[in-house]
Amino acid sequence: MQTKPFRIGTRGSPLALAQTHETRDRLAAAHGLPQEMFEVVILSTKGDRITDRSLAEIGGKGLFTEELEQQLLSEDLDFAVHSSKDMPTKLPDGLFLSAFLPREDVRDAFVGRTAPRLVDLPQGATVGSSSLRRQALIRRLRPDINVITYRGQVETRLRKLAEGQVDGTLLAYAGLKRLGMTDVPTELLDPAEFPPAPAQGAICIESRIGDTRVNTLLAAIDDRRTHEAVSCERGFLATLDGSCRTPIAGHAVSDGTHIRFSGMILTPDGTTCHRIAVDGKAAEAADLGRRAGEEIRAKAGPGFFSSWT
Numbered sequence: 070m071q072t073k074p075f076r077i078g079t080r081g082s083p084l085a086l087a088q089t090h091e092t093r094d095r096l097a098a099a100h101g102l103p104q105e106m107f108e109v110v111i112l113s114t115k116g117d118r119i120t121d122r123s124l125a126e127i128g129g130k131g132l133f134t135e136e137l138e139q140q141l142l143s144e145d146l147d148f149a150v151h152s153s154k155d156m157p158t159k160l161p162d163g164l165f166l167s168a169f170l171p172r173e174d175v176r177d178a179f180v181g182r183t184a185p186r187l188v189d190l191p192q193g194a195t196v197g198s199s200s201l202r203r204q205a206l207i208r209r210l211r212p213d214i215n216v217i218t219y220r221g222q223v224e225t226r227l228r229k230l231a232e233g234q235v236d237g238t239l240l241a242y243a244g245l246k247r248l249g250m251t252d253v254p255t256e257l258l259d260p261a262e263f264p265p266a267p268a269q270g271a272i273c274i275e276s277r278i279g280d281t282r283v284n285t286l287l288a289a290i291d292d293r294r295t296h297e298a299v300s301c302e303r304g305f306l307a308t309l310d311g312s313c314r315t316p317i318a319g320h321a322v323s324d325g326t327h328i329r330f331s332g333m334i335l336t337p338d339g340t341t342c343h344r345i346a347v348d349g350k351a352a353e354a355a356d357l358g359r360r361a362g363e364e365i366r367a368k369a370g371p372g373f374f375s376s377w378t
């Protein structure tokens with residue numbers, strides 16, 4: 070029995086800390102260990118430090134994970150807790166996503182200042198979002214809306230909204246729920262019209278391949294259905310080269326045996342979109358996602374993808 074605490078790496082935002090504390094509490098409960106067996110180590114990432122430019126501009130995915138991954142590889146951390154949505158599809162050699170917590174609500178939440186519903190905003194209203202998927206989906210529903218780049222922690226975005234910088238903004242409902250801010254949204258968007266980002270609403274744990282002691286510890290809290298669903302969505306993203314620079318949506322639901330996936334790709338201006346729906350065996354989740362990616366690519370044709378570059 071080891072007595073040295075496990076070192077958990079996390080970013081320092083209130084959302085990242087809430088996710089890390091949930092993970093620590095589940096591990097402590099699953100193994101009957103005291104909380105002191107888990108030491109929370111806070112690291113600042115490039116994504117936290119650069120808040121004035123969109124993720125697409127400053128290099129997309131990897132910005133929230135690099136520092137944590139370096140410390141995993143150097144064994145200064147035992148595992149790291151992330152929002153799965155922030156994870157690049159390709160991880161550094163030697164690391165993997167070892168466990169997923171039960172998924173939260175996957176929907177996007179609209180927070181409106183001048184109208185409670187996105188579609189009811191006044192003509193020419195301004196909405197803040199730096200997600201290319203959200204920008205394209207907004208333009209698809211309301212081409213007149215002026216979408217502006219809008220980043221920062223949840224609290225910062227809500228402050229800018231309250232100050233009147235925008236008429237509304239979009240946030241993952243999962244994040245708001247984890248922060249205890251369920252009264253903030255004025256509308257929860259229908260996933261059929263406004264499909265979520267691949268991996269939205271799921272907390273994952275990254276660790277070293279081959280670290281049996283740590284991976285056995287983590288396996289006890291892995292939620293298999295979430296693991297399968299997110300693997301499928303990440304397979305879709307990987308096939309389409311999801312780099313945070315592309316409007317891609319995807320959502321899978323696994324019942325433990327079967328998995329259903331639906332995905333959407335859009336041009337950034339929202340004028341063209343393609344959808345795909347597939348189902349298959351839960352045990353082949355990642356393959357199913359990749360196959361859906363290839364099918365939607367073929368359906369859209371090469372002309373479509375020139376809008377992404």
Ligand SMILES: NCc1[nH]cc(CCC(=O)O)c1CC(=O)O
Binds near residue numbers: 152155268272
């Ligand atoms: N880097 C943005 C990010 N990454 C994960 C979440 C929300 C939580 C989740 O989807 O699990 C957010 C904020 C948002 O989209 O509102």
